[in-house]
Amino acid sequence: MAGIEKFGVREASSLVGRARAEMAKRIVGKSGMVEGILLGVASGGHVLVEGVPGLAKTTAVRTFAAIADLSFKRIQFTPDLLPGDVTGTLYYDADSRTFLPRRGPVFANIVLADEINRAPAKVQSALLEAMEERQVTIGESSLALPDPFFVLATQNPIEHEGTFKLPEAQLDRFLLKVRADYPDAADEAAIAKLMLSGESVPVSAVLDAGGIAGIRAAVATVGVDDAVTEYAVRVVRATRPAEETGRSAALRELARYVEYGAGPRATVHLLRCARATAAFDGRSYVTPDDVKLSSPLVLGHRLVVSYEAEAESVSAYDVVERILELVQVP
Numbered sequence: 001m002a003g004i005e006k007f008g009v010r011e012a013s014s015l016v017g018r019a020r021a022e023m024a025k026r027i028v029g030k031s032g033m034v035e036g037i038l039l040g041v042a043s044g045g046h047v048l049v050e051g052v053p054g055l056a057k058t059t060a061v062r063t064f065a066a067i068a069d070l071s072f073k074r075i076q077f078t079p080d081l082l083p084g085d086v087t088g089t090l091y092y093d094a095d096s097r098t099f100l101p102r103r104g105p106v107f108a109n110i111v112l113a114d115e116i117n118r119a120p121a122k123v124q125s126a127l128l129e130a131m132e133e134r135q136v137t138i139g140e141s142s143l144a145l146p147d148p149f150f151v152l153a154t155q156n157p158i159e160h161e162g163t164f165k166l167p168e169a170q171l172d173r174f175l176l177k178v179r180a181d182y183p184d185a186a187d188e189a190a191i192a193k194l195m196l197s198g199e200s201v202p203v204s205a206v207l208d209a210g211g212i213a214g215i216r217a218a219v220a221t222v223g224v225d226d227a228v229t230e231y232a233v234r235v236v237r238a239t240r241p242a243e244e245t246g247r248s249a250a251l252r253e254l255a256r257y258v259e260y261g262a263g264p265r266a267t268v269h270l271l272r273c274a275r276a277t278a279a280f281d282g283r284s285y286v287t288p289d290d291v292k293l294s295s296p297l298v299l300g301h302r303l304v305v306s307y308e309a310e311a312e313s314v315s316a317y318d319v320v321e322r323i324l325e326l327v328q329v330p
Contacts, residue, residue: 007214029187036178045175
């Protein structure tokens with residue numbers, strides 16, 4: 001595989017295309033979910049995949065791990081899980097008569113946090129330091145995580161029995177959130193045929209640490225014009241109900257549906273995701289359409305809607321789509 005220094009946007013786009021094709025061998029009719037995972041990896045961020053049971057969320061993450069020549073750990077989140085079961089804990093070493101850190105399953109390149117919202121908030125929060133600072137503190141020791149490091153988490157909708165809502169601070173650590181929807185009739189028939197065959201579909205490892213680093217380096221070279229940056233800022237600020245200066249009447253009316261909007265981290269993540277979207281398309285520059293395509297993925301899970309929105313069945317994604325209609329495009 002080519003080294004990092006040889007990667008350009010077109011080479012990165014080609015490699016992502018190969019990864020996409022390998023994942024499609026096992027994942028039928030879930031191109032949006034596959035694309036979201038690849039966007040997160042290319043942007044160097046973490047991905048949350050939400051959907052009801054049986055929509056291949058875990059299979060998608062496992063398949064990505066299979067096409068990437070990286071270390072992989074799966075953590076099944078349950079109500080009785082403890083923070084130390086995720087990050088690790090101290091153990092007493094009889095020979096040295098001291099307590100030493102024992103590393104938990106979070107010490108891997110790819111960590112599948114399966115059904116992350118089936119564990120209480122204190123366990124979910126155990127991932128905060130790892131996701132933000134790429135390190136874990138056990139006792140008095142701060143241990144660096146491997147590079148690259150990605151948390152690919154799955155969750156069931158919070159309305160399902162036995163689930164806990166993820167804290168806002170935890171949600172904000174995810175670069176983007178992908179929603180897994182039901183397949184159409186043709187795709188469902190293809191899934192049934194594939195599963196009933198009982199055969200395991202082989203995939204090839206087309207990514208490794210060097211390849212992912214090369215893709216990320218190529219994405220970092222994608223240019224962002226000041227006008228596009230300002231557009232992304234306007235979109236994010238439009239999610240905040242307290243921001244009233246210079247707003248149109250329609251945006252002020254929309255603000256009643258939002259309790260808390262997205263913070264500055266969302267602006268950075270939005271532009272990072274837009275860069276990756278442009279690179280996947282083989283372009284060395286970001287357009288406003290890249291920002292539009294990335295906005296639901298990056299902003300949808302960061303908005304806390306008001307009681308009024310819940311009463312009128314207006315979701316955070318509805319608010320984001322309306323904002324994209326109202327904010328002027330450069």
